[in-house]
Amino acid sequence: MKTKAVFFDLFETLITEFSNGxxxxxxxxxxxxxxxxxxxxxxxxxxxxxxxxxxxxxxxxxxxxxxxxxxxxxxxxxxxxxxxxxxxxxxxxxPFLHIRSDILELLEYLRKNNIKIGLISNCTEEEVRYWKESELAQYFDDFIFSYEVGIAKPDIRIYQLACERISVSSHESIFIGDGGSNELDGAFNAGLRTYHAIWFNTFIESNYKKLELPGELIKEL
Known part of the structure; x- marks a missing residue:
């Protein structure tokens, strides 16, 4: 089935709070x-x-x-x-001040190919204060912050809500995350094709296909 949307986790997927551990x-x-x-x-x-x-x-x-x-x-x-x-x-x-160029290149590719882009983040108000001012925000069709919607990953309802808000089905969608909060299991259980981003965080184990670099997603679309 053709991919119509890609949903990303935020921390340790699009941005990172760490350098050399x-x-x-x-x-x-x-x-x-x-x-x-x-x-x-x-x-x-x-x-x-x-x-x-x-x-x-x-x-x-x-x-x-x-x-x-x-x-x-x-x-x-x-x-x-x-x-x-x-x-x-x-x-x-x-973490919002310096976005990796290969992440921006992936988002640009998705946008140019008419693939919708969504964000699903477990977070609190003060953690995402700078989201709208960051380089990332312009690429996204929608973003879901758990504290605003009252649901957090891995609850399948948050993935379902994300799909509903940009009018795609879960089976037409991909989720990418570093695996924190059991988010990969949640996405899989909600019916999304699920990939494990390890370009920032290599410490979480999973059975999902791993992407070592953001650009590797393109082959999976």
């Missing part, structure tokens, strides 16, 4: 000084709210921090939280 942002947050909680305890609290953050139960960063502090019976310092929020936004902008 280290975060590009080199982030350093002093949660003990800002919030009164150790970094280790903060990470535990933050991770435990992953699903609720992704599907928008916590509508923004401030709600998450408030919930963490209440759970730990700590007082909130609004100024400190605002500083943390702004630092997180700065951190999340960095």
């Amino acid at each position: 280290k975060r590009i942002s080199n982030r350093k947050y002093d949660y003990l000084e800002s919030l009164g909680i150790t970094t280790e305890d903060f990470k535990e609290e933050w991770s435990s709210r992953q699903q609720k953050r992704m599907i928008g139960i916590f509508s923004n960063y401030f709600e998450v921090i408030k919930d963490i502090l209440e759970n730990r019976q700590l007082k909130s310092n609004n100024e400190a939280v605002q500083i943390l929020y702004q630092e997180r936004i700065k951190e999340k902008i960095i």
Whole structure:
């Protein structure tokens, strides 16, 4: 069946937060000084709210921090939280500033060949603040952010919604991702042809066909 649409994951598929195994942002947050909680305890609290953050139960960063502090019976310092929020936004902008040329070339090829392009990303508001200003956005017919629609990968409903919004069937569509959040299984179960992008992230195992470079997709269309 002819491919009518390609859906991409965002982080570690179109953009990356890492270089040589280290975060590009080199982030350093002093949660003990800002919030009164150790970094280790903060990470535990933050991770435990992953699903609720992704599907928008916590509508923004401030709600998450408030919930963490209440759970730990700590007082909130609004100024400190605002500083943390702004630092997180700065951190999340960095991956959007330098898009690999071969990724842009692939998107240009898809557009010129009248193949629709969609995005399906598990994310929160502050993580994608720079999406619309990035070089990527101009190529996309639609983009779905999990926190906005209340569904996150690998729930098959998010892939179905993505197909509905650009009027294609799942069997006419391809999904490409690095494999985080079991997204490849979700796409496959939703009926999309599924490919494992390993040009950024080689640490996740899967049984799906691997693409070592973005341009390898062209042979699969």
